[in-house]
Amino acid sequence: MRIGIIVAALTLIISQAVFAQEAGTSIADLRSEEPLADNATPPVMPKTEDKAGRRVRNYPEQPPTIPHEIDGYQVTKNANKCLSCHARNRTGESGAPMLSITHFMDRDYQFLATVSPRRYFCNQCHVPQMDVKPMIENEFVDIDSLILPKNKE
Ligand code: HEC
Ligand code: HEC
Structure with missing residues (x-):
């Protein structure tokens, strides 16, 4: 009975730690790796x-x-x-x-x-x-390049 409670408590603590870590990474990516407790300096507004x-x-x-x-x-x-x-x-x-x-x-x-x-x-x-760096890679291909005959590439 007592062991059961200890195991349950341990499982809870470990799973929370894992969850916190996962949540931490995914949020940090969007926040440019700034720690959660800190306020990130916003980037300069581009012209x-x-x-x-x-x-x-x-x-x-x-x-x-x-x-x-x-x-x-x-x-x-x-x-x-x-x-x-x-x-x-x-x-x-x-x-x-x-x-x-x-x-x-x-x-x-x-x-x-x-x-x-x-x-x-x-x-x-x-x-x-x-004039900014794209946030994600863009693989768009213009139709003109798609229909170009292979030997003209
Ligand atoms: C003071 C005049 C003026 C105002 C106000 C103006 N434009 Fe223009 N716009 C131009 C001129 C002149 C060009 C052509 C630029 C060139 O060829 O150098 C242009 C170009 C454009 C083009 C490009 C057209 C193409 O075929 O590439 C778009 C789209 C456009 N304007 C949308 C807008 C929108 C939407 C607004 C309102 C939010 C707006 N414009 C307000 C003068 C204006
Ligand atoms: C629902 C989408 C939409 C809205 C709203 C819209 N446009 Fe357009 N506009 C387009 C599309 C799509 C094209 C290119 C194809 C075409 O000419 O219809 C275009 C083309 C243009 C062009 C280029 C015309 C040329 O012959 O080169 C200009 C200038 C322009 N729009 C200005 C405006 C202005 C100013 C407004 C607001 C009063 C406006 N558009 C509202 C979608 C829109």
């Missing part, structure tokens, strides 16, 4: 890339990434800063590319006179980019 020119799309349907900063650009029910440059009637002045015609289509593929409500919140699909 948004802001260059002239447009980025190559990885595949034809990709929403192009935003090549400029968008800090402070409001997109709300009442105002859309993006449209002040990218709307059809603003592009002459701004030099920005017009939203493509797909942005005028409703869900029944009918063209509206102006941007469709489902394309109004630009940042749902378009995002700026920052």
